[in-house]
Amino acid sequence: MKITKVEAIPFAIPYSHPLKFASGAVHMAEHILVRVHGEDGMVGVAEAPPRPFTYGETQAGIKAVVEQIFAPQVIGLDVFEREKVLSRMNRTVGNPCAKGALDVAIWDLMGKVLGQPVTRLLGGYTDRLRVSHMIGFDDPAKMVDVAQEFLDRYGISTFKVKVGRQPFMLDVEVCRALRQHFGDKVDLYIDGNRGWTATDAARALRAMEDLDLLFAEELNPADDVMGRRWLVRQAKIPMFADESVSRPAEVVRELLNGGATAISIKTARTGFSMSQRVLFLSESIGVENYIGNQIDGQVGTIASLVFGAAYQATSSRAAELSNFLDMSDDLLADPLVISGGELKVRDLPGTGVVVDEEKLSHFRLDK
Ligand code: MUC
Ligand code: MG
Structure with missing residues (x-):
């Protein structure tokens, strides 16, 4: 079944609770909805969240690259020729979120054509994931309140704490x-978004040695090659790479450099096809993964869920699937519900995304 049309629809939805972290802040979800149409009228859907401060992509840039560069190269291909799509997209450097969304939309279409949930096509390991919530910068008491609210309302007991401020003691x-308030009732890990120097990060880790952190993520920049290697050698917890590994080759480089010991997977930046490569590569050499969040809306969150639930290695740790709750609204006809600290995969063909067309016309920017 041939691909006949590709759309990149910009939309904007305000956050009710903006998220602040070391490399930026998000007040408005200015994302792109990618739609891939097939000959028989079926449509695959995915969401691209531009993160200019992380990958250099913008909403206008993603729309342009999808419509002007990728669409002409994939229209006319069969929906099952995914590797051809990948190789054509990879002629263009960068643009991870544009590529990721187009890949996920094609998988969604493929699942719909086959009448099968994509999570089963990918691996079919489980039907649910434990959820971890990411807490942005604020005063300690307010961050404790957020964690308490998410524990009470959604049963979430794993939290990623954004760090990377100066001075690091903040x-x-x-x-x-958080540890004093919750005791051993919660799991905690930290993400610095490259905000610290290696020295700050080492001092901060020493100061938190008694807090039983699960792991740490991107505390200092990957370009600080020697600093990272020095930091990783002395760290007593796994050191995850996140935004420094937006391609499988970067995963290899970071691991061989000794700049990280574990790898975050985000379907927003590696779609399903490249996320598989990152996962299989990691698993084959005994490197841990977890499913991260690129501050995705519900459409993007479903993609993370569908991929994470497909494999044992990505479903063992809690996955970051809850930051859409900070948005004032969303595009799904049937909103996601987190309960008992878990999110369940939908038993529907494709990824299970059904867009509310009225909401899309309300929030789209190209009306
Ligand atoms: C994260 O894990 O870093 C912040 C920036 C981004 O691209 O993703 C988020 C969360
Ligand atoms: Mg991160």
Whole structure:
């Protein structure tokens, strides 16, 4: 079944609770909905969240690259020729979120054509994931309140704490306040979004040694090659790479460099086809993964869920699937519900995304 049309629809939905972290802040979800149409009228859907401060992509840039560069190269291909789509997209460097969304939309269409849930096509390991919530910068008491609210309302007991501020003791105080408040009732890990130097990061990790953190993510920049290697050698917890590994080759480079010991997978930046490569590569050499969040809306969150639930290695740790709750609204006809700390995969053909067309016409920017 041939691909006949590709759309890249910009939309904007305000956040009710903006998220602040070391490399930026998000107040408005200015994302792109990618739609891939097939000959028989079926449509595959995915969401691209531009993160200019992380990958250099913008909403206008994603729309342009999808419509002007990728669409002409994939229209006319069969929906099952995914590797051809990938190789054509990879003639263009960069643009991870544009490529990721087009790949996920094609998988969604493929699942719909086959009448099968994509999570089963990918691996079919489980039907649910434990959820981890990411808490942005604020005062220690307010960050404790957010965690308490998510524990009470959704049963979420794993939290990623954004760190990377100056002085680093600001963040140490937050982690200490969370541990003191919750005791061993919650799991905690930290993400610096490259905000610290290697020295700050080493001092912060030492100051938090008694807090039983699960792991740490991107505390200092990957370009600080020697600093990262020095930091990783002394760290007593796994050191995850996130935005420094937006391609499988970067995963290999970071691991061989000794700049990280574990790898975050985000379907927003590696779609399903490249996320598989990152996962299989990691698994084959004994490197841990978890499913991260690129501050995705519900459409993107479903993609993370569908991929994470497909494999044992990505479903063992809690996955970051809850930050859509900070948005004032969304595009799904049937909104996602987190309960008992878990999110369940939908038993529907494709990824299970059904867009509310009225909401899309309300939030789209190209009316
Ligand atoms: C994260 O894990 O870093 C912040 C920026 C981005 O691209 O993703 C988020 C969360
Ligand atoms: Mg991160």
